Amino acid sequence: MRDAELPQTLLEWYDRHARMMPWRTPPQDKCAGVRPDPYRVWLSEVMLQQTTVAAVRAYFHRFTERWPTVAQLAAAEDGDVMGEWAGLGYYARARNLLKCARAVAQDHGGVFPDTYAALLTLPGIGPYTAAAISSIAFDRAETVVDGNVERVMARLYAVQTPLPAAKSELTALAATLTPQDRPGDYAQAVMDLGATICTPKSPACGICPWQAPCKARAGGIQTDLPRKTPKKAKPTRLGIAYLARRSDGAWLLERRPDSGLLGGMLGWPGPVWGDAPVDAPPMLADWQRLNVEVRHTFTHFHLILALRVAEVPMDAAPDTGHFLTPVDFRPSDLPTVMRKAFDLAQGMT
Structure with a gap:
């Protein structure tokens, strides 16, 4: 099979096997004129x-039910959006989501620009996202390369260079296959191929539409590719979370600064995480040490949080944060690490 034939072969496979996604327009609907x-x-x-399809589905449904259009999302309160995002991780995405929605609403009349270059000017949209939107939403012939596509290209062409050094080489190879006809469907087809057949472990080569031209399969090295440069071991940081509950059931919380890890999210007061925990309570109280700890892993480090709890009177005056009553506080609005602390404290007090 010649390289020129690969896109059409994959599109024919995609027309039969496209994954059903709540955000995707199926190929048969597009043929019927649905954009x-x-x-x-x-x-x-x-x-x-950096998040799986399985994890995203429920969040996508909630967001689109609550804010069906970009204009409605742009008009949303920051805290409401951050609360709905809680648990999905990488919280800078949520902050950029609001910035981008507001830029589209204010500067583009609520209509997304349809070119790669114009999309790149929007907050939070980088080269990958601009290529994906312009290709999938507007059928522009842009090359869309995620981890699935990198794996497919590495195997199809038996690229031995390890990731991440191989990224530019794999992108260049992917660009040679990007078709002018149905580029949006093709982009989704390659991603589907990597997600369902050309998987990281035990790829289903026997049913792959590209099995014949695949150089890695021909050489019996498909499970060895793509090669990856070993990652450095993650360091461990330590900290303390202080959970104060007022006599009316209100909890002391603070909203983290917009910049930095967990930016803009609600959380329990506590010192900066570092090599050793620093005892810095947010107020005078009879703090009790819980014989449990929160363990959580972020992208670049592991975190271990010690927990302190206290029951405080109605006139308690904290040095930081504010009390949220049971009516205003939803544990589901907490990021995962803070929700772990809450759940542990609830079980121990």
């Missing part, structure tokens, strides 16, 4: 960054 909604494409691409 993808750029808002839903953009929202899904932001949510899917």
Whole structure:
């Protein structure tokens, strides 16, 4: 099979086997004239960054039910959006989501621009997301390369260079296959191929539409590719979370600064995480040490949080944060690490 034939072969496979996604316009619907909604494409691409499809589905449904259009999302309260995002991780995405929605609403009349270059000018949209939106939403012939596509290209062409050094080489190879006809469907087809057949472990080569031209399969090295440079061991940081509950059931919380890890999210007061925990309570109280700890892993480090709890009177005056009553406080609005602390404290007090 010649390289020129690969896109059409994959599109024929995609027409039969496309995954059903709440944000995707199926190929048969597109043939019937249904156009993808750029808002839903953009929202899904932001949510899917470093996150699995399975984890994103429920969040996508909640967001689109509560804010069906980019204009409605742009008008939302920051705290409401951050609360709905809680648990999905990588919280800078949520902050950029609001910035981008507001830029589209204010500067583009609520309509997403349809070119790669114009999309790149929007907050939070980088080269990958701009290529994905312009391709999938507007059928522009842009090359979309995620981890699935990198794996497919590495195996198809038996690229031995390890990732991440191989990224530019794999992107160049992917660009040679990007078709002018149905580029949006093709982009999704390659990603589907990597997600369902050309998987990291035990690829189903026997049913792959590209099995014949695959150089890695021919050499019996498909499970060895793509090669990856070993990652450095993650360091461990330590900290303390202080959970104070007032006599009316209100909890002391603080909203973290917009910049930095967990930016803009609610959380328990506590000192900066570092090599050793620093005892720095947010107020005078009879703090009790719990014989449990929160363990959580972020992208670049592991975290271990010691827990302190205290029951405080109605006139308690904290040095930081504010009390949220049971009516205003939803544990589901907490990021995962803070929710772990809450759940442990609830079980121990």
